[in-house]
Structure formats: structure tokens, C-alpha cells
Amino acid sequence: MSETIERAAGAARPPGRPRSERADKAIIDATLALLLEEGGVAGVTIEAVAARAGVGKTTIYRRWPNKEALIIDALASLKEPDPELAGVSVRDDLVALTRTLGVEKRDRQRVGVFWSVFGHGDRHPELHGRFTRDVVEPRRERMRAVLRRGIETGELRPDIDIDLVMWLLMGAIVHRARAYGVGPAPDDFAEQIVDTALRGLTPR
Amino acid sequence: MSETIERAAGAARPPGRPRSERADKAIIDATLALLLEEGGVAGVTIEAVAARAGVGKTTIYRRWPNKEALIIDALASLKEPDPELAGVSVRDDLVALTRTLGVEKRDRQRVGVFWSVFGHGDRHPELHGRFTRDVVEPRRERMRAVLRRGIETGELRPDIDIDLVMWLLMGAIVHRARAYGVGPAPDDFAEQIVDTALRGLTPR
């Protein structure tokens, strides 16, 4: 893992057969797939990861000391750059932010893995804390900023409760994405949710 | 289990020491507590249930043939009568319906157990199907009816997408209730969600 960095820093290549980068990727991919399919850390076994990756158990244990470390690295590999916001209208920025919570296919896998690990309370507090700090909170803060801007520009009512609105928008997308038995959401789901929330349910 | 019914129907009491009703309740309670704490079926072990209920494993296996049957009965014990709807205003009925999704303490335990079991996809399709049919869908249908009534009476816009609105309202409550690390929602959370959704986010 850190080997790549050391070599890039100029250290000589160590003797012997080099580790297979292909195996690295196959192991991480198999781990993520199993996290998603089995619905959590408990469903992932090293033997299943090895079989799925087409790799010996030895190859896994040479890279990671135990299952937990492997899962930490697998989760870390899910980090993605935040979506770019056009910044033209609050409505468009809200759509862009909520879309990444599980509407598109790649996001669905990412979000699904997240919830399969953290959706059960505090089974893995350390993992959860890291992920919340590094991934979840920054995005929440961006959304808060968009909503604040909307209030300032007059695009949004001045009396809305920002955190409440975040639960409303994020909850709709996340709940829809996590619900089992309803299939993936339509492509324009985020747009429809945002527009419905902006407009309100009562006639005007 | 069915023994109580049979005796009530007039059959003679069977010979020997009667089964302890207290043990019945302790076993079910321990199972629910573990489902919630351990975050799913996988975290529940018969030995842990027995220890927590202050009961021998024998006593459990005399009542249920295996772990799955025990969990089925434990989940069945969660059924509750649907909330009564005043039927005066659509707003009040929506609040009453969404409140039961995890705002009050007793509902939180019930909803939490539900998600701990079914929140991971199709690990237990049969259980999920039963629960969806018997508990979830009837409530969803009641909410649909309330929304339809609101459109008819003019309390709601005629162009709203009913299913979309259900994702919005239910998602907000459920997501807030399931989120780990934020504590329970305030008592008036359902009211605030419903009112915010009704009013909309844009100035009028």
C-alpha cells in the first residue's frame, strides 16, 4: 500500500517478485461487492473475498493484518470528489447535491455500501466517525451554504429551518434509495423532489 | 404459544408443570433488544438471548424449532394498531401518520428493529414480504388516501405526485430516526416536517 508512495519518493525497488496490483484491485472490488450484497461487515468473510477476487487468502493477509483493516481501506477507496456546483440557481445546486445521494448507478453502489456498514447504529464507531468527518459533514456543510445563500438572495423563504430542510431533501432521496423492493429511482427523482419541496404542497 | 388459545377453547389443561409465561415474554423481549442493539439477525445468538432473558437454551428450543422461527415471532409481536385519524384536516392526519415512523420512543424501538432486520436488502425475503404486506403497505395506503382526500378538498395542489410526496414525508422522518449520532428527533419533528412541506421553501 504505502510501498507505491515510497517508490515514487525514489527508494530502490525491493528484491523479489513484486506484488500484483491487479490483486490489490480485485481484493478491494470483491470486498465492496460483498459489503453491498451481504449487507454489512458481518457478511464479509476473508474466504469469500479471496474466492471472489480469484486470490489466495495468503495474498490478502500479506497486505492487511485483519478483516477490519481491509474494510477500512475498501471504504476509503469510495471517496469521490464533491460534485461541482454551477452556482447559478439554488434550485440547480440543490439538485446536484441531492443527486449524489443515491440516484445515479455509481452513487447507488457507493451510498449502498455506506449504509450497509453504518446503518445499524454504533457497531463501528471509529469507522463511522472517520467517514462522517471526511465525507459526510463536508457535503452537509456545502448544502447548508447553498440554503443560506438561497435565503440571502431571496430565492428561499427567510423563515425556513435549514437543518429541517436538509432532513427533508436528503431523507427523501436516501430513503427511496435504501428502500428494498422498489427498484432504482427514476433519473429525474432528485429534480422532482427538489421542485416539489420548493413549491410546497398547498395551492397558492 | 397456540396453547393459550386451545385452553381458552375449553381443552383440558395438560399434565405436568405448565410453561412459564414469564419466560415467553423475557425471551421475546431479549430477542428484540438484541435485534436492535446488534443491528440485525446476524447479531442475535440463541446463547445471548438465553443469557439476557435469564433462561436456559432448552427453554427456548422447547418453544421454537430454530432461530429464524423465534425472530419471526419476535417481529410479529411488534404489530400495533394503526393510529386513529381525526379526519378533520389533512395536515393533522399527515402528522399523525408520520409521527408513528420513529418520533416517539416506543415507535423508535419498533421502527429501529424493523430496519435492523430489513435495512440490508433481500437477506430475508420471506420475512420482508410478510411484514410489507401486513404492516407497511396498509399504512402507506392510508397515507395515500389522506393525500387523495386533500387533493379533492382543495387542501392540496391537484398536480402533486402522491408517491413522491410520500417519499418526501416518510423519508424525512425515517432518515432522521435512523441516522446514527444525532440523537432522537424533537417531539414536534413530524409537525415541522409536514408544515414545511405544505408551505414550500420559496416565498409566496
Add this chain to the structure above:
DNA sequence: TGGTTGCGATACGAGCACGTATCGATAGTT
């Protein structure tokens, strides 16, 4: 008092997953 069944405790065999050790083969360097 004798008969029957439930009680909690404990031991057991089977199966699974963890993490370690060892194998001959392979892919690189010097």
C-alpha cells in the same frame, strides 16, 4: 405420593470463519 412435564445448567458434535504455516511454482533483480 406417584406421574408427568417444564426448568436451568452443562456437555457434546458439527460446521464455519479467523488467522497462521507450509507447499511448489512464478516473476522479478543482480
Add this chain to the structure above:
DNA sequence: AACTATCGATACGTGCTCGTATCGCAACCA
């Protein structure tokens, strides 16, 4: 060619959980 580390495969010991069997004691009935 000699050397070294990784490769996949396999066997192993350990610990946990399942579900069963057996124990002496307790509760209830005739």
C-alpha cells in the same frame, strides 16, 4: 544462474454458534 519475495493452494488449530442430549430439581395434577 543464484537469489528473493509473491503467487495460489491447502492444512491446521482456535473459538464461536447451532441444535441436541442429559442431568437433577421444581411445579402441577390425581
